[in-house]
Amino acid sequence: xxxxYFNLAMLSLKRNKVLTALMVLTIALGIGTSMTTLTVMHVLxxxxxxxxxxxxxxxxxxxxxxxxxxxxxxxxxxLTRRDAEALLHDARGDRQAAMSAGSxxxxxxxxxxxxxxxxxxxxxxxxxxDVPLRYGHAWSRGDDAGHAHVAVISxxxxxxxxxxxxxxxxxxLVGDQSLRIIGVLGDWDMNPRFYDLSxxxxxxxxxxxxxxxxxLDMKLPTSGQTWCWxxxxxxxxxxxxxxxxxxxxxxxxxxxxxAYRQYLQNYIALQQKAGRFTHSGQLxxxxxxxxxxxxxxxxxxxxxxxxxxxxxxxxxxxxTVGLLLAKFLRRGSELGVRRALGASRRSIFLQCLIEAGxxxxxxxVFGLVLAGLGVLLVRHQPTDYAAYIHMDLRMLLATFVLAxxxxxxxxxxxxxxxxxxxxxxxxKSN
Amino acid sequence: MNxxxxxxxxxxxxxxxxxxxxxxxxxxxxxIVCNALFIIHQRLANLSERSGVDEANVFVIQxxxxxxxxxxxxxxxxxxxxxxxxxxxxxxxxxPISGGYPLRGGGWDNFVTMTPDQVKPTTDSAVYLGDEHxxxxxGLRLIAGRNFRSDEVHGMGTEQVIIPPVVIVSKALAERxxxxxxxxxxxxxxxxxxxxxxxxxxxxxxxxGASQWDKAHAGxxxxxxxxxxxxxxxxxxxxxxxxxxxxxxxxxxxxxYAQSRMRIIDPKDGIQDYAEIRHRVFDSDRGMAILMGxxxxxxxxxxAAGIVGLTSFWVGQRRKQIGVRRALGATRHDILSYFLTxxxxxxxxxxxxxxxxxxxxxxxxxxxxxxDRMSMAYVGVGVIVLLLLGQGSVLAPALRASRVSPVxxxxxx
Numbered sequence: 133x134x135x136x137y138f139n140l141a142m143l144s145l146k147r148n149k150v151l152t153a154l155m156v157l158t159i160a161l162g163i164g165t166s167m168t169t170l171t172v173m174h175v176l177x178x179x180x181x182x183x184x185x186x187x188x189x190x191x192x193x194x195x196x197x198x199x200x201x202x203x204x205x206x207x208x209x210x211l212t213r214r215d216a217e218a219l220l221h222d223a224r225g226d227r228q229a230a231m232s233a234g235s236x237x238x239x240x241x242x243x244x245x246x247x248x249x250x251x252x253x254x255x256x257x258x259x260x261x262d263v264p265l266r267y268g269h270a271w272s273r274g275d276d277a278g279h280a281h282v283a284v285i286s287x288x289x290x291x292x293x294x295x296x297x298x299x300x301x302x303x304x305l306v307g308d309q310s311l312r313i314i315g316v317l318g319d320w321d322m323n324p325r326f327y328d329l330s331x332x333x334x335x336x337x338x339x340x341x342x343x344x345x346x347x348l349d350m351k352l353p354t355s356g357q358t359w360c361w362x363x364x365x366x367x368x369x370x371x372x373x374x375x376x377x378x379x380x381x382x383x384x385x386x387x388x389x390x391a392y393r394q395y396l397q398n399y400i401a402l403q404q405k406a407g408r409f410t411h412s413g414q415l416x417x418x419x420x421x422x423x424x425x426x427x428x429x430x431x432x433x434x435x436x437x438x439x440x441x442x443x444x445x446x447x448x449x450x451x452t453v454g455l456l457l458a459k460f461l462r463r464g465s466e467l468g469v470r471r472a473l474g475a476s477r478r479s480i481f482l483q484c485l486i487e488a489g490x491x492x493x494x495x496x497v498f499g500l501v502l503a504g505l506g507v508l509l510v511r512h513q514p515t516d517y518a519a520y521i522h523m524d525l526r527m528l529l530a531t532f533v534l535a536x537x538x539x540x541x542x543x544x545x546x547x548x549x550x551x552x553x554x555x556x557x558x559x560k561s562n
Numbered sequence: 563m564n565x566x567x568x569x570x571x572x573x574x575x576x577x578x579x580x581x582x583x584x585x586x587x588x589x590x591x592x593x594i595v596c597n598a599l600f601i602i603h604q605r606l607a608n609l610s611e612r613s614g615v616d617e618a619n620v621f622v623i624q625x626x627x628x629x630x631x632x633x634x635x636x637x638x639x640x641x642x643x644x645x646x647x648x649x650x651x652x653x654x655x656x657x658p659i660s661g662g663y664p665l666r667g668g669g670w671d672n673f674v675t676m677t678p679d680q681v682k683p684t685t686d687s688a689v690y691l692g693d694e695h696x697x698x699x700x701g702l703r704l705i706a707g708r709n710f711r712s713d714e715v716h717g718m719g720t721e722q723v724i725i726p727p728v729v730i731v732s733k734a735l736a737e738r739x740x741x742x743x744x745x746x747x748x749x750x751x752x753x754x755x756x757x758x759x760x761x762x763x764x765x766x767x768x769x770x771g772a773s774q775w776d777k778a779h780a781g782x783x784x785x786x787x788x789x790x791x792x793x794x795x796x797x798x799x800x801x802x803x804x805x806x807x808x809x810x811x812x813x814x815x816x817x818x819y820a821q822s823r824m825r826i827i828d829p830k831d832g833i834q835d836y837a838e839i840r841h842r843v844f845d846s847d848r849g850m851a852i853l854m855g856x857x858x859x860x861x862x863x864x865x866a867a868g869i870v871g872l873t874s875f876w877v878g879q880r881r882k883q884i885g886v887r888r889a890l891g892a893t894r895h896d897i898l899s900y901f902l903t904x905x906x907x908x909x910x911x912x913x914x915x916x917x918x919x920x921x922x923x924x925x926x927x928x929x930x931x932x933x934d935r936m937s938m939a940y941v942g943v944g945v946i947v948l949l950l951l952g953q954g955s956v957l958a959p960a961l962r963a964s965r966v967s968p969v970x971x972x973x974x975x
Contacts, residue, residue, distance in 0.1 A: 154867055161860060199681075235794065237628040237826065245628030247826050307630040353794045432931050433850055436601075440594065444857055447590045451868040454583040458875030514845050549579060 134486065137479075141487035144463065152491065155455050159495025159539055162448030164502025167523075167531045169434070169441040171507055175521050176430045180322045184262060184382075185420035187226075189389065191219065191379040193396065194414035195403050200361040207416040209330065210357065210375040213368065215403075220254065224395050225381030226388065227256040230344060232377055233331040233356040238340070239305040240293055248289060248339035251328075252347035252354070258284075260382050261327060264318035266290075268300035271314060271343055279345045283311040289339040290316045304340070309350055311342060323520045324429045326420055328378050330356040333429055334517040344377075393417050431515075445538065452491070452542040460484050460550035471555035484547035485540060492539020493532075500531050570904045580872050581908055588912025588948055591865045593919035596944030597927065598854040600936045605847040605854075613664045614732075614766030616701025617836035619654070619802045621811050622663050624833075625818065626795035626826040636791040637717035639822060644695070646817045647798060652806035653814070657695040659799045660790035661688070662770035664700070664783075665836070667843045669770030671779075672752040674739065680751075687735050687752065688769035688776075688783040691718070691790045692799075697730070697764065699801045705733060707746050707762035710787040718788040725754035726786045730762040734781030752784065772843055774932050795825075807835060862951055869955040873901065877963040884963055885970030894964040901960035902953060909952040913945045920944065 145152045179185050192207045195215060211219075216230040231253035237245045257263070258270035267290075271282050283304050290299050303310040317337065324333045342352065348368060358367050360374040367374040383389040393415070400413035418426060460467070467480055503523065510521050574581045625643070627636065640658050647656035662669020670690075673683035690696070694710040707730070714728055729752075736745035749757035767783040769776045790796065798818075802810035815827050827833065834842075877884075884897055920941050927933040 151871060154871065158864055158867075161864070165857070237626065239628075245824065245826050247626050247628075247828075307628075309630075355794075433846060436927070436931055437850075437853065440598070440854070440857060443590065443594050444861060447587060447594070447861060448864060450583055450587045450590065451864050454580060454587065454868050455871045457579055457583065458872050462875055462878060513849060514842070545579065 137483045137486045138490075140483055141490050144459075144487055145490065148459065151455060151459060155452050155491050156495045156498060158448045158451050158455075159492060159535065159542075160498035160502055162445035163496055163499025163531060163535045163538070164506055165441040166445045166534065167499065167503035167527065168506030168510065169438040170530070171503065171523050171527050172434055172510055172517075172521055173430060173438050174524075174527055176324070176434060176517060177424075179421060180324055180326050180424075181261065181420060184260075187382055187384050188260065188420050189225075189381050189383055189392070190416075190418050190420075190423040191381055191396065192416040192418075193400060195400060195408060196361060197373075197409050198411060201409060201411050207414045208359065208375050209378070210359070211377050211379050212373070212375050213377060214371055216377040216379050217370070219379060219381075219396075219399070222395075222399075224392055226384050227260045227382040228380065229253050229257040229260055230377045230379050231257065231328065232344070232347075232354045233328055233338070234342075234347060234352050234354045236306050236340060236352050238289075238293075246292070249331075249355075250340040250342060250347075250352065251338040252342050252344040252352065254344055256382075257341070260380065261322070263320050265315045266318040267298045268313070268315035270341075276343050276345055279349050280343060281309070281311050281346055281350075282314045282343065284315040284317060284341040285313055286317045286337055286339045287319065288336065306350070306352070311340075311346075317341075323517070324424065326424055326429075327380060328356060329424075329427050329429065330378075332516060334520060389417070449538055449542045452539065453545055456484075456488055456491075456543055456546040457549060460546045461553075464550075464553050467550055467553055468555040468557075471553070477551040481547045481551040484550050485543050488539050488543020488547065489536060492536050492542070495539060496532050496535025499535055500528070503531060567903065567907070570900065570907060574904065574907070577876065580876070584869060584872055585908050585912040585915065587865050587868055588909055588952065589914075589916035589919055591861050592913050592916030592941075592944045592948050593923050595858045595861060595947070596920045596940040597923050597936065598858045599943065600924070600940045601933075602851045602854045602858075603940075604934070605851040608772060608847045609844050609851075611768065611772070612766060613768035613836075613840075614700070614702055614764065615664050615768070615836060616801060617840065619804060619807055620700060621800055621802070621807065621814075621833060621835040622659075622666075622839065623798040623800065623814060623818070623827060624795065624831075625798055626828075627793060627824065628826055629824040631793070631824075633717065633719045633791045633793075636793065637789055640717075640789050640791070640796060642821055643798065643818055644693070646821050647800055647814055648695075650810060650813050650817055652802050652810035654801045654803045655695050655699040656798060656800040657692045657699040658789050659696060659700075659797045660691040660788075660792065662690070663797055663799055663839075664768040664770060665772070665839050665843045666770045667772070671769070674735075674784075675751045676739070678751050678755050678757070684750075685735075685738050685782060686775075686779045687731070688767075688771075688779075689752070690767075690783060690785045691788045692785060693787065693789060696785060696799070697762075699799050700767075701801060702767055703765040704730075705763055705765045707760070709762060710785075715787040715789065717791045720790065720792050723754070725752060725756050725758055726788055727756070727758060728761045728787060729758035730764060730785045731760050732767040732781055732783040733763055733765055735784060736760065736763045738782055758784075758786075772847075811835065862947070865948075866951055866955040869905070869952055870959060873905065873956050873959040874962075877901070877959045880963075881966050881970055884966040885968055885972075888966060889968035889971040897964040897966070898960050901956055901963055905952045905956040905960075906949065909949045912952075913948055916948070917941050917945065 192209060194201065194207045220228060220230055231251055234250040234252055235247060236250050237247050240246050254276045255271050255273045266287060270284055271280060275282055290296060299313050299316060302313050304313055320337050325335060354376065358374055358376040360367055366372060367376060381392060383392050396415050396417065400415060404413060507521055507523050511518050644656045644658055647653055671686055671688045674685050674687050675683050693715040694712050697704060697709050718724060739745060739750055740748055745760050745763060747760065749759040751757055769783055800810060800814055811833055815833060924936040928935060
């Protein structure tokens, strides 16, 4: 049965090549643009650390003094050093890390200075974010406490400085000081860089990781957002009225998350009692996906493009519906003859749908090619996420599902109308 | 023409689905195309924003320090660096600039208040820091007051921001703070407890960024007389003599490295002229405008193809009726105008719905994408374009219809 309908559809499609080509092209364009933008959305809104995203929580709170506090404002992203150190000291999460982005100048073997991105954090960072190490190991909590002059470097910096050899134990020259390399990262890039979105949302991992306590001792420059509400000396002093540290906690079970939230509320209440402020404070404890959502990582242009492409697909479909309708009704006499010879309405309906589905399948194949070109085009755009856009198997399948379902959808109305043609009138009227 | 409307409407009632589909397609196309036009126009307006900088001759060097230096050493090095740059044969002037540079894509900005204890800021201003050569180097036009004197320029540590007592502001900021035009000699506060007195006003000085926030405070900038002694690095802005930009860009890093090797100027993007800077900051705008343009063109083409397809079908279906009308005395012109009028009626219904949709989409984008309200002119242009497109696409099938011979009325099957 299907074979017969398939042959009929082929004949019909061949009969009017221009119309067929127009329908295929319309669907291909609609599918191509939609899948390109959906792929970008899919990658940008993806989960960077699926195995742990529900256990990692960004800790934010508003403990500003009264004159800097506005109830309507968003809870600030970062913590003061005072609060971060207090939470680290309490260590109520399964793991916790305070951190800041930074940059430093290191010396290559040839004596050329090299500017590298850095992250200052504490020992829990590595197990928390599942950071793989190729050589050596990460530093310990003891190193944090001892302000040890140690560093973990990225694979690419290791390549650049040491030709990719095991550099554990070697010295990393930072200005006039030096750090001992104790570990080299394996492949690790989180995109989006959810752990700190203030310093480039997409990109490779930082090149040098140093204990926060050591970085403060060495007065290494930080980057990212620093926001102060008082005018006093060094923004990184222990009690400086400045927020600049990101804080993450790992809470393995929902129950622990509830308990941790309670703990933070108690902490804020204690600060209020200590006289830092009189308002009730604000608290935000968000897991990775909530945090990404709150920060709106997907650029608004990308969202706009997605809606535009979906609207475009909609118009393409309406166009296809119109053309299919014209096509089927024009063949009224042929369908009438089939009806008169005993074909049921259902089989007319099926026959028309199969024809529509074939247009959709061919359109989908071309659409996939167009989407491939589209993704290639996006990858050549000078955006920071361009390099990470790729089409995976899921999007490939989704393309075909979208192509087939939308063309069947487009075929529904015309097929319905064709099936309802009365055979007598259809034959007579021509 | 008028006489024909009623029979057309009656005939259309027999083709409800097709009529509806064409009208819907016209409506949706109108809704998307005029919003796209609006976005294109807005983005193109961004591209042509003036910066106030002598862009043909100015380039920027991103200089990062290597090795440990004290604040005093950095300050001395910066002064030595700009002296060396100014002595290059192809260079007219050079200055350090901190806080970013115009069109960099982001940088330092401060809230501005009229009194030190004011809670709600009056407005926001981009902050640039530079010496007495900065105005000439950027090519800014002083329209009132005077430039900084060299004794007003001091080194400033990053950990100790001391608000300078004098400031040069852009005309936009001056007018925002003192709408009566009396800004010169007045003072204001920029997130500090001490006031700054306006000693000069420049005609135009673009902010570092081009974001929504920057647009809301467009052109509002100030310059503090200071060298920011940042341990990380500084920008140098250099103005070449006319026609010597390329040579100056080649010589500048050599001159700096001759001063001291302990610095990093990225060979790839450490030195950029304003063509590159402008290109980079407006890249996404240009990309978006191009994309919107392509989508609009393709949409219009598809809609036109759809109209051609469906009208051709109708003409084919009605050959016999057309023959009867011709036999009864209708002229070719009558047949032609029948199909044109029919399409016009469908088109008018489509654009009516489309106008509502277009405004709806725009309002939705205002809330979702911080877009501005669209002027009705875009809808007007869209309506005209779509009606003309409809008439244009129906022309070929309608001409074919007008050539149907009266003899067809007599043929059966």
